[in-house]
Amino acid sequence: MLKQKDFSQFYIINYNPWAKEEDLKNRVEHPFVFIETYIHDLSDYPSLNTFEKAQAIFNDIREYQKVGYNCFELELNLLKENRIKYLNQIASRLLSVQADLRQIKRKKDLKRYKSIDSLILLLLNSIKEILQSIFISYHLELNNSNREVLSKWFYLKKAIISFRFNTYPEDKRLEILYHKYLTDRGFISTLTNFNTFKSLFEAKQLENKINWIDRKSSLYYFIKLLVKKKVVKNPKNKHWEITSEFFLLNGEALMPRDFLNQKETQNKKSRVVLESFVNALSQNS
Incomplete structure (x- = not known):
């Protein structure tokens, strides 16, 4: 499983639009690439038919999710220019991966996919939690397309506003x-x-x-x-x-x-x- 040991390709491209191919070499594409790595290796995972197997995979996904989100926020907050572009690239990519997973899950006729339904559910839930955190924290910076999709799934608690003086003292x-x-x-x-x-x-x-x-x-x-x-x-x-x-x-x-x-x-x-x-x-x- 890939781990992020340096800035991702998404970050480098947004930090330096003139980055060369060698600048991107050996870097993960984005902080949540772990999900796509699971998808590429789906056939290598056994059926999660015991508590021990399911818990082990669940704990791994949670750990990668936590590390990935920390890397994402680090990169986002270091970007001055193209911050919004980076944020929306991440959101769009996660939505695309989510759609791919749902498509795989619908292929019930493919025997090799039937054994990994549980893994797909864990990955879908991980994507949902990441997108929910992004929406709650950064919804004002999402583009119309991403905001429209996510606002159908997640509810923002209306902010509580403090009192207002009738007449302001000095x-x-x-x-x-x-x-x-x-x-x-x-x-x-x-x-x-x-x-x-x-x-x-x-x-x-x-x-x-x-x-x-x-x-x-x-x-x-x-x-x-x-x-x-x-x-x-x-x-x-x-x-x-x-x-x-x-x-x-x-x-x-x-x-x-x-x-x-x-x-x-x-x-x-x-x-x-x-x-x-x-x-x-x-x-x-």
């Missing part, structure tokens, strides 16, 4: 309030960067999470205050979804259901501090 003022009422008073970890907190109000997709280190009841009250005081635009009942996306609770992930039946904090000091922060912001509205 960054400096917001930062002073942030430290005075939230980090210095032990609600948010001092390791949470101010810009991370600020993105909670900029209608952005998640980049980094805010680590709330007080109780969940105080976080619940904090979000309720932001909505009630109209510091943020009406989130249309998405506020717990946004909260679970953008906050950690003492380093642990949250789910929207974690706020079902949650009661707000009754700690008087906590309530006063959180109210002071939100009231200071509501003066902008």
Whole structure:
């Protein structure tokens, strides 16, 4: 089985369109060439009729898939020019190989193919997982043809967008309030960067999470205050979804259901501090 020990031919051609034949010699054609190597040697593989045989082949394919994807991302991220061309060449090649495998699988009358149905299924699943990862990570750079095909198979989760201020305060003022009422008073970890907190109000997709280190009841009250005081635009009942996306609770992930039946904090000091922060912001509205 071929292993990628250097840049692939696909990479070299896109990195240097004037590459000579000797520049491509002894290089794998692309990072996922292992799949095609299996196809060329189909008749050499025994029927996967025992758990041990099936597991051994499955583990090999998974390992090649992992290494291949790492090589693909390395090459993709090193390319400045022709990056999109390279990406779509990879996607198109995988779709072509997938079609070839399906065609082979349909040839039930050929006895030599009947014994390797299981291997073909493992290879098809490997291609599916690779294409799914490519689609999720790079769908905006796929050409119309590839995007149209893959969008029929894979679903992109709609990105959760953060709150948006009704009236934006000055960054400096917001930062002073942030430290005075939230980090210095032990609600948010001092390791949470101010810009991370600020993105909670900029209608952005998640980049980094805010680590709330007080109780969940105080976080619940904090979000309720932001909505009630109209510091943020009406989130249309998405506020717990946004909260679970953008906050950690003492380093642990949250789910929207974690706020079902949650009661707000009754700690008087906590309530006063959180109210002071939100009231200071509501003066902008």
